[in-house]
Every structure is written in C-alpha cells, then in structure tokens.
Amino acid sequence: MKEITVGTAQVPYEVLGAGGPLVLVHGAGAGARSWDRVKDAFAETNTVVLPNLSGSDTARDDGADLTVEELVEQLAAVVRDLDAGPVDVVGHSLGGVVVAALAALHPDLVRTVVPVATFAGHGDEYLRNALTVWRELLGDADTFARYSMLLAFSRTHLRTIGYDAVEELAAAFRPNTDRRRQIELALRLDIRDLLPRIHAPALVIGAAHDAFLPVENARELAAGIPGAVYEEVDTGHVVMAEQPREFVKLIRDFIA
Numbered sequence: 001m002k003e004i005t006v007g008t009a010q011v012p013y014e015v016l017g018a019g020g021p022l023v024l025v026h027g028a029g030a031g032a033r034s035w036d037r038v039k040d041a042f043a044e045t046n047t048v049v050l051p052n053l054s055g056s057d058t059a060r061d062d063g064a065d066l067t068v069e070e071l072v073e074q075l076a077a078v079v080r081d082l083d084a085g086p087v088d089v090v091g092h093s094l095g096g097v098v099v100a101a102l103a104a105l106h107p108d109l110v111r112t113v114v115p116v117a118t119f120a121g122h123g124d125e126y127l128r129n130a131l132t133v134w135r136e137l138l139g140d141a142d143t144f145a146r147y148s149m150l151l152a153f154s155r156t157h158l159r160t161i162g163y164d165a166v167e168e169l170a171a172a173f174r175p176n177t178d179r180r181r182q183i184e185l186a187l188r189l190d191i192r193d194l195l196p197r198i199h200a201p202a203l204v205i206g207a208a209h210d211a212f213l214p215v216e217n218a219r220e221l222a223a224g225i226p227g228a229v230y231e232e233v234d235t236g237h238v239v240m241a242e243q244p245r246e247f248v249k250l251i252r253d254f255i256a
Helices: 039-043 068-082 094-105 125-139 141-152 155-161 163-172 179-188 215-224 244-255
Strands: 002-006 009-017 020-025 046-051 087-092 110-116 203-207 229-233
Touching: 002 068, 009 039, 009 068, 020 039, 020 068, 020 094, 020 244, 039 046, 039 244, 046 068, 068 087, 068 094, 087 094, 094 110, 094 179, 110 215, 110 244, 125 141, 125 179, 141 163, 155 163, 203 215, 203 244, 215 229, 229 244
Parallel strands: 020 046, 020 087, 087 110, 110 203, 203 229
Antiparallel strands: 002 009, 009 046
16 A cells, blocks of 8 residues: 655555556545455556545545545546556546546646546536435444445345345445545535536436435536536446446457
8 A cells, every 4th residue: 555645645556457548537435445345456557646635534634625626636646646648537526527527627637537427517406405414324333334334235136135235235334434425525616617618528327316416417517527427327326336347348448
C-alpha cells in the first residue's frame, strides 16, 4: 500500500497487476474494498490502482466538509504519482462524479472515463429524499446498515443470495464517522456544467434496478457528455457485485 499527502489528507492507494493503468474510484462507503469482486479480474490485463479518497475508512484528513474539487485533486495526485501517462478511470456512485469531474478539469490525465451508477447534480426529488433519510438514519447504525443494503442491491439479488449472505451484507454497511460528510456532499454537489468539457472517450453505465440513484440520473449524465456511450445493466446500484463478469467485460471492451 502506497500513501501520498494531498493538502491536509493522507491518501493511501493499492496497486496490483500489470498492463495499462486502470484506476477504480470508490463511492460513499468503506472505500476501495467496494471493488473486491472485480479487482483481480481487471488485474489479469491491467495495472489496477485502488485509491482511498477522503471520506473512506482508511484515508485521513482534517475532517472538514468534503468537496468534489478536493476529491478530484486527491485523485489527480494519485494519477500523477503513478507517472504512467493518461489512465483509464472508472468511478462508482459518488466516485462516478469524481472521475467525470477529473476528466473535465484534468483532461491530460484521462485516457477514457467510465462513470457507473451515478448522477450529475440536483433535480431528482426521489434522490434528494433518499439521501436525506439515509443521513437521518446515521444515529441508528443497524437501521442505517439495513436501509443502505436495500438501496444498494436489487430485490432479485437479495432474494436469491440467502439469509446468511444478506446478514453479512447488512453488517458491511454499518456507518463510520465520515459517512455523514459523504452524504452531505452528495446532497449539495452539481457537476452538470462540467460535463460538456469532457472530451475523453466516455462510457456511462446505468443500473436498471437502482433504488439508490435512479437510472434516469445516469442517463442524464451520459446525455451531457459529448459523444458518450451509454450501457444499462440489469442490476441494482452495486453493479460490480451483482454482475461482476458482465461489468468487467463492458469496461474491458470499451477501454480496449
């Protein structure tokens, strides 16, 4: 595990595999562990880079309110630290916002960009209310974890994996002290003005059964990026956990 200092933050990142650099950016939650189901498959053909940005369980900073710009600069610093030229970047959920903004603000660092199950800003009242309820449940860790699980996975997935697996998933969503900062950032961010500035080849992946960030938000983001390719998969919010093989193939085919 490597670590760099960016402003007041200590940003750790893991590197595995060999090949063209592929940076996987986590959303709100525990951090780079969200890629555990797919990172080894990607590492068969790529150098996989897994940063933990501020708000994740392993990054350390001053605890101030998060901003998209701050997370973008942390990600840009990781890419520069690799010293490998422009990279392919994939971001899930809040990470999708970060990679889209990186492509707009630091085009020299990005070869291709893949935002997954994400959004661009205000306007969806369902999303605003889901995020508000999510934040208000932080005081009840068990209820927060179960609500998070219900938002994160499709009904089909939860029905088929069985009781023990569902209980394990629920435990994994227990919050830490940084979760509020991530949720509050999601409630106020808006990058729609940056989307026309993205000129790297873009693939936007939407999740058809996303109960957290309704799929219309991914479609809107794709429509705002010039020339973006849009694909929709038959999953809930955590695409890479429900359909890991399809997810890896979509991204491999695109960046190839």
